[in-house]
Every structure is written in C-alpha cells, then in structure tokens.
Amino acid sequence: MKAAKTIRRQLLVGLLAGLVLAISVAGFATYLKMRHETNELFDYQLKQIVRSFPANMVHQKSETPDTHPGKKIVVQVWNQQRELVFTSNAQKNLPRYDGRGFFEVEVGGQRWKVYSEENEHQIVQVGQLILDREKIEISLALRSLIPFFALIPILGVLIWLLVGKSLQTLSHLASNLDERSADMLNELSIAGYAPELTPIVLAINDLFKRLDHAMQSQKMFVADAAHELRTPLAALKLQLQLVEKADNDFERQQSIARLHERLNRAIHLVQQLLTLARQGAVSEHVGREKLNLQELARSVVSDHAFLAEQKCIDLGVEAPDEDVYINGNRESMHIMLGNLVDNAIRYTPRDGRVDVTVSFTPEGPRLEVLDSGAGIPEKDRTRIFDRFYRGEGTRESGSGLGLAIVKDILDRHHAMFSILPGAGVGGTGLTFSILFK
Known part of the structure; x- marks a missing residue:
C-alpha cells in the first residue's frame, strides 16, 4: 500500500525542489560570470607579461626547466630585423604572426590564445594554451559553487524543523477533537491557533x-x-x-x-x-434541479383528484401560458404541495372549491393554494406549523405533521410563505401563498 504524503513531506519536497532550482540557476549564472571574469584576468595577465619586457632586448636563451608552470605560457621576442631574440619555451615556439592584439590560432592541433605588441625596437608575442585556460576557469568556477550547494542540506533541515513546528497547531487541534466525546458539541476556542487555521476552527464550530x-x-x-x-x-x-x-x-x-x-x-x-x-435528512443543495411549477401543480392536483371527487370539491389549476421555473428538489416540492392540497381538501366542506394557482410576480415565482373552507382561527395561526398540533374542534382525522413538513421543506428552499385569511375562493377560507426567490 502506497504511503500517504504528509503535508510536512510535501512542503519539504516542494520547498527543497524550488531551492535547488533557484540555486542551480544562480549557480549557473555565477559559473558563467566566473568564467568570463577569469578569462579577462588571463587576458590581462598576458598583456602585462608583454609589457614587462625591456624595450630593446638582445639575444637570450631561456633556461627554464620543462616542468616549470611558466612553460604553459610561451613568450617570444623578435628584434627589428625579425630575428628571434627570446623564447620562454623553445619546444613550443609559435610562428610570428602579423596580427596585433588578442587573437586565437591553432598550432599542432592545439588552440592558443595569443597577444602581440610591436614598438620601434621589437615585437613581443605571448601565447597560452586555451585548454589550460579552460581547465583553470572551470576549476575556479566549480569551487565558487560549493557554498551554494552546501546550503541545500542545511536549508532542508531548517525547513523540516520549521514546518514541523508550524504544524504543531494542527496536532493540537486534532488532540482537542480526539478528547471529545460524541455528545460534546460545544464550540472550540480559536485562541492559540494560527490565523490560517482560524477558518477551519470556525467551520468545525x-x-x-x-x-x-x-x-x-x-x-x-x-x-x-x-x-x-x-x-x-x-x-x-x-x-x-x-x-x-x-x-x-x-x-x-x-x-x-x-x-x-x-x-x-x-x-x-x-x-x-x-x-x-426523510426530509430532515435531505441537504439544502442535494437533488436540486430546474422545476416547472405548472407541471408540479398539475401532477399534485391529478394525484388528489379522486379525494376531491369523493367530497364533490371542484379542484383545479390556474397558470399562465408561459412556463414558470424554480430551482428545487422535485420530491420535496411534490410532498410540500401535496400536503397543502390534501389539507385544503380535508378542511373544505362538500361542494366547495380548491384552486392551485401559479404566477410570476416582480418579486419572483409565486405558488398559491386557495380553498373555500372555514379558514383557521386567529389563535391557532401561530401554532399550525408545530409538530403534532391540531386545532380544537377539528373533526377531520390527521397527524398534525402536514404543515410542519411543509414549513421544513420551504425553509430548506429559502422560500417565503404566508397565510391570508378570508382571501380564498368566494371570499371565504384562506390562501396559502408561497414566494420563491
């Protein structure tokens, strides 16, 4: 089984990878800069060697041993008659070139960097193997990178320790939660937690x-x-x-x-x-879809048509030609409207009337259930949504849960509702009005 990646390890790997990349880029730039500076130093050295010779030399012979470091640099002097009067290494003599200043040549399969100056009395020419220059340049440049890469393990240890210390607040939060019993639901204190953890603590609360x-x-x-x-x-x-x-x-x-x-x-x-x-377990955002209020009203009325016929109640739907839509849970809305229509039919006397109307107002979609029943006494209007509450003198059988379910569903859909007494069909009964936002 693959081990889970901890936050500490991910931060360490991510930060170290970034550091290595940054150090590598900086090191490469330093390497190029060091090689450039070293090359300029060697050129300056060649120029100083040329200018250090006396202006009028006579024939001399270099006795410098073959193993001397100076053998890596060949110095030659010619007099006015173009005769070689001095050479630092007879075994590696270079041809006399007409060019002056710095230039590169190839002799015997080897590349040389040459500097030449001429005055009234003589020509001084100094050459250095480019391979030797490059070896020294690379060696110096690589040595300059040692401090950069020596920092990587040091920074790795520091990052590991600092990240571990920063994550101690998470361990503290986990300990606080672990110590709680299942029924201990009082709020956690946000004191002592880093600002980044405050939203998590507030969400837990x-x-x-x-x-x-x-x-x-x-x-x-x-x-x-x-x-x-x-x-x-x-x-x-x-x-x-x-x-x-x-x-x-x-x-x-x-x-x-x-x-x-x-x-x-x-x-x-x-x-x-x-x-x-079941409705209490439904989340506010689960199963939401675009619902057609006209189709919902007709479906509920069709389901209750038989009950209405038994009491000779005129049950119908009034809706505009244009479709009116809301966003909601189809099953919950069907249960809600079904309870309202069922209550209206139950508490409306025989030969009465129940209408379900759909409209679109400037405030939003509106759904209303109107009946011609006896209405609800004013003293009961504040309690009709309580569970198991049934008004005094109610002859119809019921559980007292219908309107409680209606209120719970409408609250979950953030809908506004009201009961308008005396506004029902024929001026009697009541109207249950719902406004969807």
Whole structure:
C-alpha cells in the first residue's frame, strides 16, 4: 500500500525542489560570470607579461626547466630585423604572426590564445594554451559553487524543523477533537491557533452547532413520535377488544369499521413521521434541479383528484401560458404541495372549491393554494406549523405533521410563505401563498 504524503513531506519536497532550482540557476549564472571574469584576468595577465619586457632586448636563451608552470605560457621576442631574440619555451615556439592584439590560432592541433605588441625596437608575442585556460576557469568556477550547494542540506533541515513546528497547531487541534466525546458539541476556542487555521476552527464550530441542532431535533422527534404513536396504538388495542366482545354481527361490523378507521389513521401518522424524518435528512443543495411549477401543480392536483371527487370539491389549476421555473428538489416540492392540497381538501366542506394557482410576480415565482373552507382561527395561526398540533374542534382525522413538513421543506428552499385569511375562493377560507426567490 502506497504511503500517504504528509503535508510536512510535501512542503519539504516542494520547498527543497524550488531551492535547488533557484540555486542551480544562480549557480549557473555565477559559473558563467566566473568564467568570463577569469578569462579577462588571463587576458590581462598576458598583456602585462608583454609589457614587462625591456624595450630593446638582445639575444637570450631561456633556461627554464620543462616542468616549470611558466612553460604553459610561451613568450617570444623578435628584434627589428625579425630575428628571434627570446623564447620562454623553445619546444613550443609559435610562428610570428602579423596580427596585433588578442587573437586565437591553432598550432599542432592545439588552440592558443595569443597577444602581440610591436614598438620601434621589437615585437613581443605571448601565447597560452586555451585548454589550460579552460581547465583553470572551470576549476575556479566549480569551487565558487560549493557554498551554494552546501546550503541545500542545511536549508532542508531548517525547513523540516520549521514546518514541523508550524504544524504543531494542527496536532493540537486534532488532540482537542480526539478528547471529545460524541455528545460534546460545544464550540472550540480559536485562541492559540494560527490565523490560517482560524477558518477551519470556525467551520468545525459551525458543524458542531448544526450537529447539535440535528441531534436535538432528532431527540424531540423521537420523543414526540413515541408520544403520538402511543395513543393510536392504545386505541387500536381497545377497539380490538371491543370486536372480541361484540354480541352480534351488527356490533362486530361496526367495531371492525372503526378498527379500520383507526388503522388508517395510524398508517397515515407513520407515513407522515417517515416523510418528516426523510426530509430532515435531505441537504439544502442535494437533488436540486430546474422545476416547472405548472407541471408540479398539475401532477399534485391529478394525484388528489379522486379525494376531491369523493367530497364533490371542484379542484383545479390556474397558470399562465408561459412556463414558470424554480430551482428545487422535485420530491420535496411534490410532498410540500401535496400536503397543502390534501389539507385544503380535508378542511373544505362538500361542494366547495380548491384552486392551485401559479404566477410570476416582480418579486419572483409565486405558488398559491386557495380553498373555500372555514379558514383557521386567529389563535391557532401561530401554532399550525408545530409538530403534532391540531386545532380544537377539528373533526377531520390527521397527524398534525402536514404543515410542519411543509414549513421544513420551504425553509430548506429559502422560500417565503404566508397565510391570508378570508382571501380564498368566494371570499371565504384562506390562501396559502408561497414566494420563491
């Protein structure tokens, strides 16, 4: 299994690679500069050797041993009669050249750098093997690079130590998180952390806050569900006992009918509980897509057409010819509108009317559910979105979760909603208005 690359190792490798590249570029530039300077120094040396000879020399013979370093430089002097009067190395004599100043020549397969001057009395010519010059130049240039490359291991150790010290705050953060229990969701203190780690600590604190809210909501949900399920289950058991005690077929049939009614109510409650739990787990940004409000309204109305027919309720859709779109989760929006239409049908008397309208306003897309029912008393309007709350005197069966689910979905979609009493069909009932941004 391939070992994971740590941040420390990645920083070390990255910084060292950058340093080696920078040092290499600087070293190469220094190398070229050093060779240029050394070459100029050698040229200056040749020029000084030429000018150090007396102006009027007589015949002389060099007795310099062959192994002397001076043999690498050949000095020759000719008098006015073009006779060779001096040579520093008879074995490596160069031809006399007519050119003056610096120039390069090739003698016996070897390249020479030559400098020549002429005065009224003589010609002085000095030559040096270019190969010897280059060896010295390269040697000096390479020696100048030693300090550069000696810094690499030193800098590597310093980087390793400094990066390790800088990452200690991450280890401190990891230790703080590791010491916490699963239910310890209080915020971390940002004191003592580097500014670069502050956003991470703040993000963790925000996550803790959301987890704490989710856990509290889950605890409340479980407690409320247990409480609400206890009553219908007890009623089912009681109704079953009544069926067992029935004296005749008529009483038994009535008891069985009530048993079916209570079973349907319990099934509806469980379905709403599951819907609420499922919607609570849906993220705000998961499954979002472009939705056509007209198609959504027609689909929901079609699903509830049979229920409306049973109560002789006129159920329809009013929408403009142009399509109105929103960005949302298709399943969540279908559940939300379905609950609103279901509530409107349930609480609208027979021969009533329920309309779903779609429009596009200057503020944004708008969806409304209007009914001709009795409306909602003013004292109940502040609590109708609470879980398991059902107003007093309500005859229709329900779980008290429908509007809680509606509010949860709309909050996740950042939609604004309001209830307008007395603004329903025929001036009665109410209008549930939703504005999407």
